[in-house]
Amino acid sequence: MAKKIVIIGNGISGITAARHIRKFSDNEILVVSAETDYFFSRTALMYIYMGHMKFEHTKPYEDWFWEKNRIQLKNTFIQKVNTEQKILFTDSNEKITYDQLILATGSTTHKRGWQGENLQGVQGLVSKQDLDLLEENTKNCKQAIIVGGGLIGVELAEMLHTRKIPVKMLIREEAFWRNVLPQTEAQLISNHIEQQGIELLYNTELEKIIGDENNRVQKIITKKDEEIDCDFLGITTGVKPNISFLSDSEIETDKGILVNKYLETNCKDVFAIGDCAQQRESIGNRKPIEAVWYTGRMMGETIAQTICGNKTAYNPGNWFNSAKFFDIEYQTYGWVFPEALTGHEDFYWVNKKDEKCLHFQFEIENRKFTGINTFGIRLRHEVVDFWLTENKTIDFVIDNLAKANFDKEFSKKYEQKIRLEFKLTKTQEKI
Amino acid sequence: MSRVQRNMAITSQPPQQLSNAQKAFVFIGILGLAVLCLAAFNVNFPHKTLWLSISLGAISIGTVGFSWAMYAQKKAGIKNDGVWFKSISSRGLIGWVTGILLTLFYVILYFYPYYLGLRENTANVGLIALFDPLSKALSGNSASQWFVYGTLYTLAILIFGIKFIWKYRHSRYEIIRTGSVMFFQTAFAFIIPEIMARLNGDLPYYDLKNIWPLNYYNFEQYRVDAFINSGNIGVALLLFGIASIFIITPILTYKYGKRWYCSWVCGCGGLAETAGDPFRQLSDKSQFAWKVERWIVHSVVVFVTLMTVAVIHSYLGSDFSKYWLTKDIFLIGVSVLLTAVFAWAMLFRREELQKDAQYGAVGYMVIILALVGLHYFSGKQLFIFQAEQLRSTYAFLIGAIFSGVIGVGFYPIFGSRVWCRFGCPMAAILGFQQRLFSKFRITTNGGQCISCGNCSTYCEMGIDVRAYAQKGENIVRSSCVGCGICAEVCPRGVLKLENDRPQGRINSKDVLLGNDVDLMNHVNKDA
Numbered sequence: 001m002a003k004k005i006v007i008i009g010n011g012i013s014g015i016t017a018a019r020h021i022r023k024f025s026d027n028e029i030l031v032v033s034a035e036t037d038y039f040f041s042r043t044a045l046m047y048i049y050m051g052h053m054k055f056e057h058t059k060p061y062e063d064w065f066w067e068k069n070r071i072q073l074k075n076t077f078i079q080k081v082n083t084e085q086k087i088l089f090t091d092s093n094e095k096i097t098y099d100q101l102i103l104a105t106g107s108t109t110h111k112r113g114w115q116g117e118n119l120q121g122v123q124g125l126v127s128k129q130d131l132d133l134l135e136e137n138t139k140n141c142k143q144a145i146i147v148g149g150g151l152i153g154v155e156l157a158e159m160l161h162t163r164k165i166p167v168k169m170l171i172r173e174e175a176f177w178r179n180v181l182p183q184t185e186a187q188l189i190s191n192h193i194e195q196q197g198i199e200l201l202y203n204t205e206l207e208k209i210i211g212d213e214n215n216r217v218q219k220i221i222t223k224k225d226e227e228i229d230c231d232f233l234g235i236t237t238g239v240k241p242n243i244s245f246l247s248d249s250e251i252e253t254d255k256g257i258l259v260n261k262y263l264e265t266n267c268k269d270v271f272a273i274g275d276c277a278q279q280r281e282s283i284g285n286r287k288p289i290e291a292v293w294y295t296g297r298m299m300g301e302t303i304a305q306t307i308c309g310n311k312t313a314y315n316p317g318n319w320f321n322s323a324k325f326f327d328i329e330y331q332t333y334g335w336v337f338p339e340a341l342t343g344h345e346d347f348y349w350v351n352k353k354d355e356k357c358l359h360f361q362f363e364i365e366n367r368k369f370t371g372i373n374t375f376g377i378r379l380r381h382e383v384v385d386f387w388l389t390e391n392k393t394i395d396f397v398i399d400n401l402a403k404a405n406f407d408k409e410f411s412k413k414y415e416q417k418i419r420l421e422f423k424l425t426k427t428q429e430k431i
Numbered sequence: 432m433s434r435v436q437r438n439m440a441i442t443s444q445p446p447q448q449l450s451n452a453q454k455a456f457v458f459i460g461i462l463g464l465a466v467l468c469l470a471a472f473n474v475n476f477p478h479k480t481l482w483l484s485i486s487l488g489a490i491s492i493g494t495v496g497f498s499w500a501m502y503a504q505k506k507a508g509i510k511n512d513g514v515w516f517k518s519i520s521s522r523g524l525i526g527w528v529t530g531i532l533l534t535l536f537y538v539i540l541y542f543y544p545y546y547l548g549l550r551e552n553t554a555n556v557g558l559i560a561l562f563d564p565l566s567k568a569l570s571g572n573s574a575s576q577w578f579v580y581g582t583l584y585t586l587a588i589l590i591f592g593i594k595f596i597w598k599y600r601h602s603r604y605e606i607i608r609t610g611s612v613m614f615f616q617t618a619f620a621f622i623i624p625e626i627m628a629r630l631n632g633d634l635p636y637y638d639l640k641n642i643w644p645l646n647y648y649n650f651e652q653y654r655v656d657a658f659i660n661s662g663n664i665g666v667a668l669l670l671f672g673i674a675s676i677f678i679i680t681p682i683l684t685y686k687y688g689k690r691w692y693c694s695w696v697c698g699c700g701g702l703a704e705t706a707g708d709p710f711r712q713l714s715d716k717s718q719f720a721w722k723v724e725r726w727i728v729h730s731v732v733v734f735v736t737l738m739t740v741a742v743i744h745s746y747l748g749s750d751f752s753k754y755w756l757t758k759d760i761f762l763i764g765v766s767v768l769l770t771a772v773f774a775w776a777m778l779f780r781r782e783e784l785q786k787d788a789q790y791g792a793v794g795y796m797v798i799i800l801a802l803v804g805l806h807y808f809s810g811k812q813l814f815i816f817q818a819e820q821l822r823s824t825y826a827f828l829i830g831a832i833f834s835g836v837i838g839v840g841f842y843p844i845f846g847s848r849v850w851c852r853f854g855c856p857m858a859a860i861l862g863f864q865q866r867l868f869s870k871f872r873i874t875t876n877g878g879q880c881i882s883c884g885n886c887s888t889y890c891e892m893g894i895d896v897r898a899y900a901q902k903g904e905n906i907v908r909s910s911c912v913g914c915g916i917c918a919e920v921c922p923r924g925v926l927k928l929e930n931d932r933p934q935g936r937i938n939s940k941d942v943l944l945g946n947d948v949d950l951m952n953h954v955n956k957d958a
């Protein structure tokens with residue numbers, strides 16, 4: 001029998017769920033979202049501001065797609081959820097009933113309760129509304145500061161840079177994204193960002209934000225009591241799940257909406273996926289909340305199976321991710337920790353001139369390859385994924401590295417040099 | 432053409448003010464153009480060689496210098512900042528004005544060369560006269576409007592080629608590919624034909640890389656006669672023309688995809704990739720446009736095939752004892768060839784063809800019926816149409832209006848590949864082969880796509896690349912010219928143009944790499 005499935009959130013996780021449910025069933029599907037009428041790619045927000053694309057281009061499906069596939073869309077905000085009676089209340093007090101509910105509400109900027117964080121000119125970058133606000137806020141901007149050296153932070157820096165706005169970034173650690181990257185790569189990326197003309201202030205944290213008489217940000221004060229003037233402050237110290245509208249519902253939350261491995265919440269017929277979901281039990285080395293595009297998509301694929309009668313646990317394969325820091329592309333497969341775990345060893349290869357490097361980690365005992373970071377060299381997902389799954393040794397990986405190369409045709413090849421350096425530095429003791 | 436250059440220089444204007452260096456180079460470029468404009472308005476320059484050199488030199492220095500000022504200071508990498516803010520590259524006022532001026536230029540070039548200074552029996556005047564010394568130096572003849580156009584065309588590919596290389600200097604694929612189009616344009620379209628004309632005055636102008644059906648007039652009677660009358664070299668050229676389409680093209684397309692031609696060799700592609708680069712994002716990506724594209728471009732293939740067959744048929748004899756290739760043998764030969772290709776595609780490539788099979792069948796039937804018609808209406812006529820009428824209609828509609836006026840004139844409105852995508856029968860034939868019988872594909876890198884849309888936006892052929900990439904599917908599309916820009920602008924390293932075994936080239940997956948293995952098995956089985 002056809003059920004009515006309601007999905008809150010038209011981001012990658014909600015939309016993937018909707019598409020796959022449609023593929024496997026005849027259920028009625030309604031996607032409710034308060035941000036935009038149609039699904040767009042959040043990851044492309046920066047390109048709109050930089051003039052590479054218009055908002056239209058970030059929509060992965062043409063507008064007729066939804067009706068043709070019988071996926072109903074509704075642009076409204078859900079204020080309250082009654083799981084007992086299976087009713088949703090919109091902010092205009094409309095009621096929407098459901099048989100099964102998927103929460104895919106994503107996340108929002110995580111402000112940390114700083115004094116002055118709600119002044120004008122202070123904002124994060126997550127939503128379409130944030131982007132529009134950014135246009136407003138950066139008109140005639142003379143000095144911008146960004147708090148937080150992570151992925152969104154560097155994107156924001158690049159965006160402002162294209163408008164020739166001077167940017168300073170406050171970075172808590174001693175190098176960019178050092179809480180995730182090993183020192184070697186963190187340093188390489190820091191240098192690259194600085195070469196673009198961005199000023200990086202290391203070991204610096206925000207204490208408070210001071211406004212002027214018009215309630216607009218005027219300067220900040222760091223934890224070391226330094227004062228820095230600015231007329232724009234970007235907050236990119238992470239995101240937090242959008243769950244405030246659930247506060248008086250029966251749905252159990254912590255930082256995010258708590259789910260088991262089937263993505264079920266404590267309430268019957270209510271599921272949560274994507275940025276807003278928090279796993280009760282961590283999966284492998286993964287964090288309980290994974291705010292990335294790919295995991296949202298995978299959860300969407302998984303929940304569609306369950307909804308369509310094939311109960312399936314969320315069981316992501318090997319970790320992978322990618323990003324771009326100005327002109328340097330980054331990919332990662334498996335786990336590379338900022339400090340190798342005990343019993344693990346690093347192998348780092350760099351070509352400073354071309355700004356390319358690879359960082360491998362492997363188990364010392366049995367030489368099992370556990371992960372790779374790559375900068376400026378593209379790798380074939382399928383091949384590296386297979387190596388990880390098959391528990392290949394580091395020696396095998398180094399010998400076969402060319403098979404994983406995904407660089408454009410005619411690109412310079414580095415495998416020989418990498419192999420030579422590996423043999424010289426990492427195999428002596430074994431021979 | 433002349434108008435492209437001035438505005439192209441302003442094209443790259445960042446959203447902010449031009450730097451002083453950029454302004455200086457714009458000024459120099461405009462001076463060069465001013466000379467051409469004055470010549471067009473019949474100012475008689477005394478030292479033509481000198482003034483032409485000054486003019487073309489200033490245009491080149493202006494453009495190349497502007498590119499230097501624009502890109503040399505920046506780190507290598509993607510340079511699309513502000514593309515959608517600039518009036519010229521986002522269909523703003525400057526874009527429209529440029530489009531209209533370019534279109535007017537093409538109208539004058541094709542239909543009113545008199546106004547450019549072309550004279551039949553007296554010496555040329557105006558703009559064309561300015562080019563007389565250069566033309567005489569190369570071929571010994573005075574200039575025509577086509578010589579002026581060819582010179583400016585080649586110059587545009589060269590100077591904007593340099594700009595393009597500067598812009599994409601981080602990518603060896605782009606550098607080598609652009610070097611290739613620059614070389615083929617200069618050598619094959621510009622220098623060699625002029626030298627051939629000098630060595631052997633009877634030979635028709637022949638740009639060797641211009642292959643039938645792009646070169647739709649290659650087998651017309653006057654050309655075939657001229658080839659045959661110029662002795663061995665002429666016959667060799669004629670045979671080369673036939674081999675180009677039936678032997679060389681299929682082999683190269685099998686190995687490398689149609690890019691070997693469309694974005695490495697072809698002159699139309701060459702201009703689109705260099706001077707047209709600032710407009711690539713203007714192509715229409717909608718599914719509707721794709722539908723229109725397939726209808727129009729395949730109709731052109733049918734049209735050009737019929738027209739050529741009718742024209743050749745009209746001048747062949749009927750007496751087998753005089754010459755073996757008679758009207759009937761020719762018609763039978765064409766029918767057999769078409770039937771063989773059609774039968775092969777239907778038998779062995781049904782899966783890849785899918786819905787297109789019906790359209791293919793329609794096209795095939797039209798041609799075969801027409802051939803029968805040709806036979807029964809005895810030669811000069813195809814049903815109610817004269818062969819000559821077909822030829823002149825094609826030359827007007829497709830050869831002039833579509834490939835010139837719309838194809839280049841509308842760069843700033845519909846993007847740089849309108850002709851290649853909607854009109855070029857050569858591209859359609861290569862595309863048919865690329866889709867069904869080639870090692871080329873754009874590989875999608877597992878589950879790394881973030882659906883950002885840069886690839887689709889910057890696809891000059893209007894392919895919705897993202898639609899495939901976000902499903903983890905390889906891109907095997909007949910229209911892809913292999914320019915490689917999707918792989919350049921992809922911020923996550925998801926796309927790679929490559930030639931590999933034909934097996935598994937088209938890989939539809941329902942669940943993307945990254946999810947657990949069981950789920951992938953389940954979905955793939957169901958699909």
Ligand SMILES: Cc1cc2nc3c(=O)[nH]c(=O)nc-3n(C[C@H](O)[C@H](O)[C@H](O)COP(=O)(O)OP(=O)(O)OC[C@H]3O[C@@H](n4cnc5c(N)ncnc54)[C@H](O)[C@@H]3O)c2cc1C
Binds near residue numbers: 014294
């Ligand atoms: C600038 C930026 C760049 C990024 N780049 C990358 C990247 O390169 N790679 C990567 O892996 N990840 C990236 N991410 C993270 C990635 O975009 C997110 O993980 C992903 O979009 C989350 O998808 P989602 O479907 O869970 O939620 P979202 O896309 O956030 O969608 C949730 C939607 O639900 C709506 N909503 C919430 N509550 C309600 C309610 N009560 N009623 C109605 N509607 C509601 C929200 O308005 C929103 O539209 C980036 C994020 C940002 C902000």
